Amino acid sequence: PAAAGAGGGARARATAGFPLSVDAFIAALQRRFPNGPDGGWMDMLTDFLSKTLTQPRGKALLAVWLLSTGTVFAIGGARYARRAQEKARRRAMRKLAGGGGSTGKDASANSCAEGKDGAAVTVGEDAGKRSGPTKRRRRNVHLMRNLQYILRRAVPNPLCKETAHLTAYSALLVVRVYMTIKIAELTGGIGKFVGARQWDAIYKQQVDFGLICIPAAVATTLLKLEANQLTLSLRETLARYVHDRYYRVFYRASCVGHTLDTLDQRATADVAELAEKVTKLYGNVLKPTLEVALYSYRLSRMIGPAELSVFFLYFVASSSWLQLIMPPFGKLTAEQQRLEGELRGHHSRLLTHAEEIAFCGGGEREKELADTALKKISRQANVVHLLRSCVGVLDSYSVKYGGTMAAFSMMLPAVYLSNRKSTKGKNMVETTGYYLVATALFKALGDACKELYMSSYKGVSEVAGLTQRVYELMHHLEERGASGGPDREEERIRALCRAHERCTRVPPKVTMLEADPEVSGETPRVSMRHVDVFAPDGHLLVSDINIEVHQGASLIIEGPNGSGKSSLLRTLCGLWPLVSGEVMRPRPSAQTFLFVPQRPYLMPGTLRALLVYPEKEPKVPDAALDARLAEAMEQVGLSYLAPREGGWDAHRDDWIDVLSGGEKQRVAIARLLFHRPTFAALDEATSAVSADIEGKLVARLIAAGITLISVSHRPNLRRFHTRALTLEGDGGWKVRSI
Known part of the structure; x- marks a missing residue:
């Protein structure tokens, strides 16, 4: 008791700068949980707080956390206030226009224009001005509909070669995840036997490690090969679909009435890049999903479901506030592609009219136009890179390194208290082996969660711009009668002329x-x-x-x-x-x-x-x-x-x-x-x-x-x-x- 009292005084003196001392905080916890929530939990929590908050580095870490949390709440509050003002403005405009309600005509003008097969494009003035969660949800819905519209043409039936490549790719992803788990278990086993100095067991584990690495290496190589085959197959199918329709109406689609910009880039580079991005997105979503499921099952048996739930809660919270401040990368990607098409158009025009430009002495003027287009691309790319860097700092700390800190925190109860089946009654060597295996699995689980977040939001945002451009191309060809239907643009022209x-x-x-x-x-x-x-x-x-x-x-x-x-x-x-x-x-x-x-x-x-x-x-x-x-x-x-x-x-x-x-x-x-x-x-x-x-x-x-x-x-x-x-x-x- 005397030693405890001395330690408590030291903690009180060390935390005199805090509004609430560590002893007072711990005393409040003890009053709330007089017997401790789980046996030795209070001792562990007391030890953790006393050794963390009494150190200068602990105070600095707490200050950084408070500052970042305050910044996030400030940004969120500003966005909420801006959305409230925008809603109030639109409500006032509707009252002025229709007497307090949106008429059917106004509602249809500011809603989604359904394309063929359910694909949607947002039209109307207010649609482009929506912000916040409403705009994000609407954009995500349109992305999924447009992506579904494209994939139904890229994978026409269940027995096509694209389905075969997709099945093989998925199976190889499952094999690779299983191999990762086995390698993590072998790594922990080797660490356990090194601590026990059991050389025969170490040699056996090394042999097993070398053997399992053979199918792991084959699976990894085949996975890359199958990803390339799937990308090539999707690109070929989409390109053939576009060619079959584009070459029927290429003149009307490019020269008569309303036309799309950079049709050549959409039909070639955008289709190829979309096939590559979709394949990458599928792998980056399926693989971490399988990893999260399998790693979670193993860790729940090792450390318990409660600690694992807290770990996932941390990822949900950190991912949510990252989405709150995430810039619209999909829109930025689409703008980047448009500017690239403009620069390519300058070079294409120069080659097409080289003689006329040379006779007129217009080389310098064409160079100025190309340099201006290049400057726009550089300015746009710098903005994108700067935004990615800023988001990357927050993302790396909160998701990657923060996930590691959360994993260590969740492993402490099992190691500190030794009250889990996996650690109860084990000696130091066995506990070390448990710790190494759990660390490897937690690290893999954190990487899987991070990759799943990156794919589900960042990856989708990057695909959104390309999906929109390719969908616009396909929808435009459909509207021009490439599939045998009426040419809606010609109908519009006829209606205009007949007036x-x-x-x-x-x-x-x-x-x-x-x-x-x-x-x-x-x-x-x-x-x-x-x-x-x-x-x-x-x-x-x-x-x-x-x-x-x-x-x-x-x-x-x-x-x-x-x-x-x-x-x-x-x-x-x-x-x-x-x-x-x-x-x-x-x-x-x-x-x-x-x-x-x-x-x-x-x-x-x-x-x-x-x-x-x-x-x-x-x-x-x-x-x-x-x-x-x-x-x-x-x-x-x-x-x-x-x-x-x-x-x-x-x-x-x-x-x-x-x-x-x-x-x-x-x-x-x-x-x-x-x-x-x-x-x-x-x-x-x-x-x-x-x-x-x-x-x-x-x-x-x-x-x-x-x-x-x-x-x-x-x-x-x-x-x-x-x-x-x-x-x-x-x-x-x-x-x-x-």
Whole structure:
């Protein structure tokens, strides 16, 4: 008693700076639990408090904890106050707008627009301004719906190869967790026998450790391999799904009406990165979940469920307040991807228009634009890195190191009191072995909890941005009719244009004629009846046009710039939506109807493939085919091209850099002469060649039996056509015979 009294006085003097002395605190505990809650718990708690709070380091640690707790409550209070103000503002706006309640129209405008298969996108002004838990919950719901929308297309059925890879990956994760537990047990056993100096048992444990490491190493390697296989399989399936739809509507999706930015990046880099992130997220969620379950079962038998529950309560509390201050990394990731797409677009535009930019001396200006885009990326990346660093400090201390401190605290009762089945009646060596095994399992459990938290919030936040971008791509293609449904953007454009006062409002109809007149029962012709030509923005270009082009009676379209000549061809060929009237034309194919623009498309590949496009190049060289190609090239004055480039099998990745402007257009004319379609639409397809060569080229096309619908500003081409269509620029038009 005297010694205890002296120790109590020392503790009282050492804690004189505290408002409540250690002795007073302990006395309060003793009054609350006069007999101790569990035998020796009060002795252990008294010893812990007296040795912790009487040290300067203990006081410093307590001060840090109080400061961090106060900071968290301050941040939480500020956010709560801001959310309250925002709710009050929205409530006041609703009262002003609808007399105290949100009308059905307002509610639908500020709610979720359900996409196909239940995928949702938030619309409305207030939706983008929500903050706090409501916004986070809504964002998480949208993420899961969008992710489910994507995964249903990535894993189409239970018997696909993606399911097989997923099953194998999950099984390997289970094996790896089991191996981790066995290795932890062997490590503790070796420590126990080292303390007891039982060398035979140590040697046996080392042999067992070496043997179990063999399947552990194989499982780890196979796990990485299967993760890569699953990533590749998901990427291939998603890319094929996007390709099947994107290449059906690529023109409408990228050039007509509402379009998405950086479609190329979404369809390639974003799809690949999403497949990798989803696979990583699945492994990072399943593995720690299994580890938490198995480690918890083992530790509950070793230290008891009460202490384990306190350990989990600590992780729940620390994770909750971290989520409270967590920045919106998903939104930041999406913005980073958008800025990366802008920079890639600058470089792509430079390569596409290199000659024009070089002639204008615009290299310095393009460099400034690229540098500005790069500066935006750097600024955004610095913000993200700074936020990650700040959150990382709090995360490392509270979750990683704090979890270790919590684990040690939970192991103290079993070791200190020796009142658990696993420690009762054991000597020092056996207790040491127990401590080593429990330490290893607690460390693994803490790492698993941390990894599960990182995956469930941080990992999901990183995937959220990519998921949104890929979902927007898929949803956009669905909206443009890529899956066989109606094109909603074209419907919107039609509704906009039909509201024009000069629109004829004749129901739109497109009739496709078969190549064989005996099958279709119609003579080959191209006709437009009561057709209004509108730009996608609703601007009227040509009003109520009626024109018919029969086989053998070519038509030339003339008019000032901006009068709608090319737009008329786009509407005729189906590139732009038909607002009103009836269009009749042959079904597009290489033998019936071809369109040749001013800048012809030259695909990469051999010279033979360049000329037979859009048909496939034969795998086996055909002498008769090469003879026809040589004849077509001779008719356009390019007989020298094949010998110069190394024959018909000469391969080029980019023929645009090889051929001049006139050669490109003559190659396109040679392609027409090779296929010999019934009709051909030429949109200034010979503007880059001289007038005398242009006349010869058009004469060769007429001699080959091709009926032309030509757009040209050169009057010397009128003699090759039967009629001339003149567009007046204000919607008016007239047709004259030549």
